[in-house]
Amino acid sequence: MDLVNRYLQAVEFWLPTNLKRDIIAELSEDLHAQIEEREAALGRPLASAELEDLLKQRGAPIVVANSFLPQRYLIGPLLFPVYLLVLKIALLGFLVPWVLTFIGLVVFDSAYHNGWVAHSWLQNAESLWGSLWNSAFVAIGIVTAIFAVLERFQPKTHFLETFEPKSLPAIRKTAVIPRIGTSVELAVNVVLAVWIAFSLTSPVVYDSPNLRITLALHWYLFFLAWLAVVLVSGAVSATNLIYPYWTRRKVLIRFLSECFGGIMFSWMLSTHIVAQLSITNLLPERCAWLVSRINYWGARGVPVALSIFLVIAIANAWIHLRTIDRAKYSACIPSPTT
Template identity: 30%
Template sequence: MDLLDRYLAAVAALLPKDQREDIVAELRDTLLNRMEEKEAEQGRPLTAAEREAVLKAFGHPIAVAGRFGTTRALIGPEIYPFYMFGVKALLVVAAVVSAIPAVITVITAPGQAPGVFAQFLSSFISAAFTMIGVATVLGFAIERGWIPLDGLTNWKVADLPRLDALGATGKGFGRKGPNRRRFEALLEVILTTLFVLWWTGVVPAPWSNRVTDSDMVLQPASIWATLYWPLLAWAGVQLVSSLIGLLRPGWVRVRAALEVVCGLAGLALAVVLWRAGRIVVVAPLDGVEPRTDAIAGLQTALDLSLHLTATVMMVVLTVKVAVELWRLFRGDRPSVSAVA
């Protein structure tokens, strides 16, 4: 068996049986033509080393078989853009989920702040790799048809959101690109879901109620028992609004109406909290002699912070309601420049 036969036999061993003979015959003709051209250039028959050089230049048998075999990409070009969009969204989720406990640690335990970045980085890397792995497995399954996605092929142009011509310039209220809107809606869904899970007691609070480096604890004031169901209802409406922004961005008026409801409800809650004057009660640890002056000083500072925060919330929510009312009135009508 000469070099050509050995080369073709190595390639054939890696090819599908039903196509092996045809592909090997095609490769033989191609390689013989190249050797004949080389002989014509030099005016003599090729030596064994020169014939081997021609075969090596053509490629390793594994690479050649890959050109003609039935190998498929892990994630094909049609699925890849959706895969990358999903990976970016999941990375944002990983960053937010990792940042929440880090921020809480900085607020509740300033003494542990130096190690917060390392904590965030470790958590983010772990969550990111896990989410990317899950996305890759799903993309692989979708690419091979194991998970059918009719929505990718049965979409309609009429279902796409209307984008104003001024959207990219940032002029006017809410002039944001569609990707940015979807990311913001996704973050809202995540944060609202986490709040609902914590508020209903499904997930424990990721922070301690003990004041750092002291013998005092913070306990919820009685106002929270009164606001339990109103806050849960507000979170439910906000979650629905965020899901619409994520899944149906073209429903501009529907989401604007829900955001108006959320804004007015939030404004009412801020007023109730401002009038209550106290959302947490400072108390000594069990079995510890209470330090009246320290407790009173911390309680006064917290009550003052509540009034300032509630005032800012009322101003921000008032502006939010005004913006959403404008969007509700305007809806998704095309701008003059877009029509032109």
């Protein structure tokens, strides 16, 4: 019977204080009744293994104790999808700026920069991961705590269950790309393409009585690359005008061209692209100093520029892919073939 008492004690541990005595007394009585009946049928006391089997059939102590308690949630099934959505938004809105700030500090703050350079790649990755994890942990903790509190209020206020049909949002026609936006996009691409094409004839990209900007001789390489990007983007806009739906192929083309454009721009920043600057009423020495500072900060800003371009390209691709998925499952919006 020692085993039975140990079992009862283990169940008791998981029960609330006010219910312990009552539940354990009833459970004990039921167990003893079952054992007595089994022993009467066998005509002998139960062996230890038989007793173990009987207790196993009853279930693990925590499961048995839990069956007596009402179902409890930290975050219940009704709030859980909202919790997940907010968690995603919080992580995106918190971690992305955090990473960008971190990169900015390493690039622009000399103390951070020196510390970063002084350590090995592995040490830096470890330190970055440590701080990132701490920040993520705090963000997840705060969101979870808020939702745990809301969970306590939901059954009393039913704030999630009340709604007005008329205040529901209008049906989103996200599958159709608005032609006005596409037209503006196309016009911008055409203007940009013309400007780049003209700029390819001379390294002087700006020439006015007060200001003259001359680029280094390798400028045409980058401008050619951008011309290609702008033409591809213009082609996508033109097809969007004729066939105003996103397809996976279009999303891929736009993503690749945006990444390529971003890489070329970042690369250009690192190549001391500004060759000469002439500003009215500014001494040539001062202009030369300005050119060197622009090129220096341009080179230091490469990781930031690259990160921003990548984030924009990924965000755009994600938005367009979601649009395609929504269109696929929407009954009332015509879906394009991808």
